[in-house]
Amino acid sequence: MTLSRSICEWGYIPYGDGADEIPEVHADRIAALAKASGFSGGGAEGVLEHGRKGLRARGIVGVIATPGFQLEILPKIEGAGEDAGKGIEKRTLRRRLIDMLAVAHDLPVETGAMTGLGWQSETVLEVLIGLFCHKLAEAVRQGLPRLYVNHEDDLPALRGRLNVTRQFSTLAATPHRLACRHDVLSPDIALNHVMRATVSRLSGIALSPENRRALRELALAYDGIADLPARAIAWERITLDRTNGRWRDLLAFARLFLSGRYQQTSLGNVSGHTLLFPMNTLFEKYIEQVLRLALAESGHGLTAQGGHLSCLYEGQHTSDDKKGRFRTRPDLIVRNGKRIPLIIDTKWKRMVPRIDDPKQGISQSDVYQLMAYAQLYDCDRVMLLYPHHGDLPKEQIHQTYNIAEPGAEKRLIVATHDLVAPRAKQTASLRELVLGKE
Template identity: 25%
Template sequence: MGKTYQIIEYGSFIRGKNITGFTYLPNDIFDTLEEFILLNKNRDVEALEFMNISVRKGIGKVITAKNYVGIIEIKDGTTIEILPKIYSQEDVTEAKVKKLVMDMLKTLRKSPYKSLQVANVSVDKMNIFEIFIRMFINEVLLIVKKGLKSNYETIESNERLFKGKMKFAQQIKYNYAHKEQCYVEYDEFNTNCPENKLLKSTLLYLYKNTHSLKNKNDIKMLLNSFLEVDKSTNYEEDFNRIIAADRNKKDYTTALLWSKIFLMGKSFTSFSGSKIAFALLFPMENLFESYVAELLRNNLNKSSYSISIQDKTHHLFDEPNKKFLLKPDIVVKNKRDNDVFILDTKWKLLSGQKSNYGISQSDMYQMFAYYKKYGAKSVILLYPHTEKIIVNKRLEFKANDGTSVKVRFIDLFNVKESINNLIYEL
């Protein structure tokens, strides 16, 4: 079983030595990770955002995680796991943080993560990759219990008995001296359809890459149901052949989304690397925004409030034409009196020890613009809360012209109370 090296956001790896404040990586693993970062930097400038490389005197090269969480699986079985910075809290266990990440992923739209169920999974004993494999296994298990779906498959072959229609060109070519055979084309109703081929290919891929004995055993058991199914030889072609509107395949929807992630790297962000088997990395800014928006959407009274995510109603300038689109994370409107509330999520840990608590000046400029252009009754900056950060929980900045920006905190391990308090202010 490969080893897992774990850090939190903004934690750092160093090569071949143990130094307090850094996580040690063997030389070959450090080199592979460095190559992976540089390769993605050359391919896409923005891709470097998940990690950077620097040099420190007396230490050498340092690889530092940024605001991404997830896993990088190396082909030798080694796993790099990055968890949110809130894991540094002494009263927060690794299992609680992983469950939180799963809950956040469930709120992403058009993704398989909506089906994540971790109640029966020992998340503290599995890295994120193994949890994802477990989720895929559970989806395929449901499909197998109901029975694999079948489709008509067009088959060309030499047969002893005539069926379907004769392929005359092939008959002349292959059976000139074998009059007893018929080269024919016919449709056969079987389970060898693109959906099942992709599921089988995913199971085979995961069987080779999982380090969990339970996952491996369950995949082996599931493969017995796919004995009559071929492996996919062209993932992209088979995904394109799937008819999305086919109601008979609705049970496959989530499992196939997982397959696309595992087989084609179609995750939240796509990465590549010659020695990398798999990479699933998620920007915490997006996860935090999606999570808070979903919580508000589910808890706001829909008859009294409307909610818009990534709203595109206004531009900063209107003349001579509209320029510089404003796109606040969450816009809540009171249907009764048309009062508008702007909420912007920021994945950043504030501190009373920092200048302006660590709130960025550009964020304040942005909120000021939202307040003016939307004629908002209130604008609120939302940050994650941790016990170690001592900041006034009802912080508010006011200008002489009446503009004000509130700063509020979401306790991610007590979200119900945080969201209720937030809704109370609207």
């Protein structure tokens, strides 16, 4: 039997055998796996704090699982007007995390497919596996994709083209056999290799009886397809067109499960798997995707993690062979032709209500960074964008400051975004943030 516990980011779970505690023997293994996950920078501080009396989550969410135990870490995703102090149900947070992942990673998550899934009791990993199985089963019922694949066989009668070189060398002494090259319509292709590899990987980690049953049925459907490791799959040979476009969504799931984000680890006597997401990165990617939709017909472009201008340069003259130092990489750059009207840095941090702190918990280093962006990129508006949460006023924050002096043209905007609002409202809100004063 596998035990399962769920906590929120920055939450604490003490050692013990209670329903809200983690047995210490499992805690040691979970902490060791977190340390080896690749998100810790060589230590466990990036995922979990391994204390004397319990574990504390950091800013990484997802699932860490060892034999016999799963720890799920959920983000604190609140909407405008919600009171976090009353405790948002974990199934609600789980669903909101899935929604963010769906947008950020282009996953096909429809309302109908989510009906009946175990939001209350299953971890986010089991929910994602269930969504993948549901979508793949629908696609398989319509038939596996096939492509013509070149085959070479020695046959008693000519089929296709004659392989002249082989015929008059290897088969010179057996003229009754013909070296043939011909095309065969085969399902043993790269796209099916990806799906087979995903089913194989998930079959070893799924705990839900429904998921395990679905994966067994899918494994039977892919019997006869080569079971290749992810690194051996020829991803570059996958071509999606009108005949197989329904597989596009499933490829997004497969990339999630087969990429480095999902990890299986064996370290000494500790083994298990993790599916983890840094919330800073997830929030940035989510805002990027929604903002691209918001700007689709505005004539504005969006660059993520671009720019790459340096703060300092060596050399006294422009003709010098100079080299830049301290290269910058803004989260999101909004472009209008050659002009940059806005730069956005997303921050997965909880702003403090103004009544508690006039600076609202905004980091001085973040302000300095945005001021540097305004100068380097000749941008009149730079923005710090935070998630809205229940401790703030109900309306989203949109505060403008003049940079360096009163009345300055360059402005820094501090804003929040309500992740729980309907998608159409979120899109409209981001569009107004970018285009409202142009």
